[in-house]
Amino acid sequence: MHLIASPLQKQFYTYLPKSPIYKQFSVEDLPISYHNLVNQQNGGYTSHSYVVSKRPSRDALTAVYIPFIAGMYEQKPTADYQLPSITRQNDFIHRSNVPETGIIFYEDHDRVAYFDFAQLNDKGEPAVTYMDVGLGQTISLAPDFASFLDLFEYRFLGLPAPTLVSYHRVNAAILHAQSFEEIFNLLALYGPLLGQEWQNDWQNLLAHFVTRPFDQFQTALNTYSQGHKSILSI
Numbered sequence: 698m699h700l701i702a703s704p705l706q707k708q709f710y711t712y713l714p715k716s717p718i719y720k721q722f723s724v725e726d727l728p729i730s731y732h733n734l735v736n737q738q739n740g741g742y743t744s745h746s747y748v749v750s751k752r753p754s755r756d757a758l759t760a761v762y763i764p765f766i767a768g769m770y771e772q773k774p775t776a777d778y779q780l781p782s783i784t785r786q787n788d789f790i791h792r793s794n795v796p797e798t799g800i801i802f803y804e805d806h807d808r809v810a811y812f813d814f815a816q817l818n819d820k821g822e823p824a825v826t827y828m829d830v831g832l833g834q835t836i837s838l839a840p841d842f843a844s845f846l847d848l849f850e851y852r853f854l855g856l857p858a859p860t861l862v863s864y865h866r867v868n869a870a871i872l873h874a875q876s877f878e879e880i881f882n883l884l885a886l887y888g889p890l891l892g893q894e895w896q897n898d899w900q901n902l903l904a905h906f907v908t909r910p911f912d913q914f915q916t917a918l919n920t921y922s923q924g925h926k927s928i929l930s931i
Contacts, residue, residue: 698743698744698745698846698849699737699738699744700734700735700737700738700740700741700742700743700744700765700766700922701738701741701742701743701744701872701918701919701922702738702740702741702918702921702922703740703741703742703765703779703780703868704902704918704921704928705776705778705779705868705898705899705902706774706775706776706779706780707772708739708921709739709768709770709772710739710770711732711735711736711739711768711769711770713769713770713771713784716771716784718783718784718786718800719786719787719797719800720797722800722814724769724784726800726814727769727783727800727812728812728822728823728841728842728843729822730822730841730842730843730846731802731812731842734766734846735766735768735769738768738922739768739769739770740765740766740767740768740769740770740780740781740782740783741765741766741768741780741922742764742765742780742865742868742869742872743763743764743765743766743849743869744849745849745850745851746762746763746764746849746851746858746869747760747761747762747849747850747851747852747854748760748761748762748763748827748838748845748848748849748850749848749850750827750836750838751836752834752836754827754829754834754836755808755829755832755860755861756858756859756860757852757854760850760852761808761810761827761836761838762808762858762860762866763803763810763827763849764805764858764865764866764868764869765780765803765805765865765869766802766803767780767781767782767783767801767802767803768780768782768783769782769783769784770782770784771784771785773785773788774788776894776895776898777864778864778865778868778891778895778898780865781804783800783801783802786800786801789801789804789809790804791804791807791809791828791830794809794828794830795809795811795828796813796815798813798814798815799811799812799813799814799815799826800812800814800823805861805863805865805866806831806861806863807829807830807831808827808828808829808830808831808861809827809828809829809830810825810826810827810828810838811825811826811828812824812825812842813825813826813837816837816840818840818841820841822841822842822843823841823842824837824838824839824840824841825837825838825839825841825842825844825845826838856869856870856873856874857869857870857883857887858870862887862890862891864891864895867883867887867891870883871883871884871899872918875911876911877903877906877907877911877914880899880903881903884896884899884900902928
């Protein structure tokens, strides 16, 4: 599994030595496997989004759906459809529902995943826990973040992923689309639900590419995920 940059927001570097995150936790407390992931791409949508679970969830009988992992940067997102930063814990809506020993790296409506520092492995690394706040459900996914990354897999259950309509699920569907027609159909279908600003941002981006072959748009997305210049300059 790798991360795909959101083309709707600026890329940021990850260098935040010993920066505080929440309560007693700082950047240096995060596991090496997380640092390695975001050093390749500083937060983004997951290339495979279903995480194998031993317990059923609203997403699947044997998995939960996690379409993105937050990166590390100090800047606050300027729109709800942009990806959050792990260093801005108080920006997460359900921060108060997660134990103070948890550091959130994913939140979409009432579904949250976090580093669980109440459960440490023999290397002192936190477990990964999933919480469905609406159901009052908590699921232990993995004993550490590296093991968690190994649980991601592709499942063809439809895109956007069923059971929840959200910016992030539709953004993930757009980034996995195989044609401009498929993307414009998604915008037409979900635009009335997700708002004109979100729709306009996607349409303005696509206007730069729509006269080119679709694979050039896909290449630009991959290139943007490996650098920090504007996607419109690619």
